[in-house]
Amino acid sequence: MEEEYSVENAKNYIKQRFVEQGDFLILKEDVFDQMLDRIVELDEAFMEETGVNDGEVYDDDKAFDYLFEGMQKAFEEQKMYCMRFVEDYMDYSEGYLESIGAIEWD
DSSP, rough: OOOOOHHHHHHHHHHHHHHHHOOTTTTTTHHHHHHHHHHHHHHHHHHHHHGGGGGGGOOHHHHHHHHHHHHHHOGGGGGGHHHHHHHHHHHHHHHHHTTTTTTOOO
């Protein structure tokens, strides 16, 4: 049964996964929350710009490049964490989509 996508539920799911993993607990919670908010905004912008919201395929490689560049610009002080943060975000976002039945594998 497919649930409706919710940005808030997605962020809660993704944040919980980051907490369980533990690698980013070194960041202050407000910085982590800002990073999570920004990457979600960037991902939404990427999907809009590339037509994913209109049925186009989500290109993981292009998405990674777009998100990584945007995060490095937005978080200069945390630049060294951005690559791993983006990788983990993409994995956890996919996990959320799978958990609500929003994606299927061919």
